[in-house]
Amino acid sequence: MFLTHLECTSCGLRHDWSRLQNLCTKCQKPLFAIIDLAALRKLDCFKQSSLQGREKSLWRYREVLPLPANVEPVSLGEGGTPLLHAKKFGENVDLWIKDESLNPTQSFKARGMAVAVSMAKHLGAINLAAPSAGNAGGALAAYAARAGLEAHIFMPRDTPRANIVECRELGAHVTLIDGLITDCGAEIARRKDAEGWFDMSTLKEPYRVEGKKTLGYELAEQMNWQLPDAILYPTGGGTGLIGMWKAFDEMETLGWIDRKRPRMFSVQASGCAPIVRAFESGQKTAAEFPNAHTVASGLRVPKAIGDFIMLRILRQSNGGAIAVDDEDMVRAVREVGSSEGLFVAPEGAACFAALKSLRATGRIDNGERVVIFNTGSGIKYLDCYE
Numbered sequence: 001m002f003l004t005h006l007e008c009t010s011c012g013l014r015h016d017w018s019r020l021q022n023l024c025t026k027c028q029k030p031l032f033a034i035i036d037l038a039a040l041r042k043l044d045c046f047k048q049s050s051l052q053g054r055e056k057s058l059w060r061y062r063e064v065l066p067l068p069a070n071v072e073p074v075s076l077g078e079g080g081t082p083l084l085h086a087k088k089f090g091e092n093v094d095l096w097i098k099d100e101s102l103n104p105t106q107s108f109k110a111r112g113m114a115v116a117v118s119m120a121k122h123l124g125a126i127n128l129a130a131p132s133a134g135n136a137g138g139a140l141a142a143y144a145a146r147a148g149l150e151a152h153i154f155m156p157r158d159t160p161r162a163n164i165v166e167c168r169e170l171g172a173h174v175t176l177i178d179g180l181i182t183d184c185g186a187e188i189a190r191r192k193d194a195e196g197w198f199d200m201s202t203l204k205e206p207y208r209v210e211g212k213k214t215l216g217y218e219l220a221e222q223m224n225w226q227l228p229d230a231i232l233y234p235t236g237g238g239t240g241l242i243g244m245w246k247a248f249d250e251m252e253t254l255g256w257i258d259r260k261r262p263r264m265f266s267v268q269a270s271g272c273a274p275i276v277r278a279f280e281s282g283q284k285t286a287a288e289f290p291n292a293h294t295v296a297s298g299l300r301v302p303k304a305i306g307d308f309i310m311l312r313i314l315r316q317s318n319g320g321a322i323a324v325d326d327e328d329m330v331r332a333v334r335e336v337g338s339s340e341g342l343f344v345a346p347e348g349a350a351c352f353a354a355l356k357s358l359r360a361t362g363r364i365d366n367g368e369r370v371v372i373f374n375t376g377s378g379i380k381y382l383d384c385y386e
């Protein structure tokens with residue numbers, strides 16, 4: 001294994017990887033897993049060419065992931081999703097769709113939970129808890145079941161019904177809260193010590209982001225190690241965006257890609273757009289968004305602990321942040337469905353709607369290569385169509 005230690009994303013303090021860790025013990029900010037890339041660079045069996053023939057899952061990048069080499073991952077076949085060339089959508093741009101709805105439990109949340117549950121189990125956790133807007137709960141329930149661990153999931157009462165039923169049928173303990181995901185997180189923080197739960201909240205443990213970073217490795221590999229001009233990513237807690245950026249830096253250190261980075265665009269809902277507001281007003285962190293509401297439940301995150309990391313990435317990459325109205329999102333579901341044959345989640349649909357406005361305002365030019373992440377399946381959101 002090439003994981004050496006954990007490092008605080010804010011104050012840089014080192015932490016040991018070999019015990020269960022949540023936030024930085026000094027400043028309460030997220031920790032990143034640090035991989036010994038210099039050692040990996042020298043390794044003959046970990047080159048771009050040596051990936052060919054490996055299993056079609058995120059574990060093909062095993063060397064840059066945590067988990068000792070002799071420990072079997074908790075896996076349901078996550079990752080290895082298709083990158084599809086858009087047939088009709090996105091006039092005059094070279095548009096690609098990374099379809100994450102083909103993961104176990106039908107969303108990209110499987111990537112993060114596969115790695116985080118594998119590590120939590122290895123480090124001795126027995127009871128796992130997470131707040132969820134829906135899809136993360138389903139993924140945690142599935143991987144906990146697979147690992148033989150208990151899952152305690154706290155979801156807002158208005159979470160799509162499919163997510164709630166899914167968690168229960170996967171054997172999780174589900175608690176519905178009258179409030180938002182932040183209220184669910186607060187409830188876990190209040191009870192976890194007494195109950196003996198390990199907190200698996202987004203960026204409050206270090207390994208979900210490691211699973212999510214495989215989005216970046218996979219995209220680079222599928223694009224023959226040439227990253228696109230722009231990436232549109234539906235942003236709630238931000239692990240996908242943050243994970244991909246980490247992957248790009250790691251791949252540059254490995255000598256797999258050059259310094260060029262895509263412009264990263266964070267797409268949010270107009271009813272809950274803390275990152276868009278903070279980006280536009282030049283803030284380094286994002287204030288809690290009041291009265292958060294949107295049908296895209298994954299985007300209903302009024303305050304994210306990784307806000308300062310996301311804002312840094314959006315600015316460094318010369319990208320931006322853009323909000324989309326719910327009606328435009330829902331309209332985009334049918335447009336994408338009928339033109340591309342994909343029943344996308346409203347979060348994914350938001351990116352297609354955002355692409356139109358980025359084109360109209362000239363922030364994406366003719367002929368540019370653009371990647372949209374469809375992070376989940378529309379089938380979990382039937383409540384939106386009643």
Ligand SMILES: Cc1ncc(COP(=O)(O)O)c(C=O)c1O
Pocket residue numbers: 107133134135136202234235236237238239240241297298299345347348375376377
């Ligand atoms: C379908 C979907 N897309 C996007 C998001 C936001 O993801 P992230 O927390 O990585 O920003 C979520 C989170 O729940 C989701 O379920």
Ligand SMILES: [Zn+2]
Pocket residue numbers: 008009010011012013024025026027028029
């Ligand atoms: Zn710190």
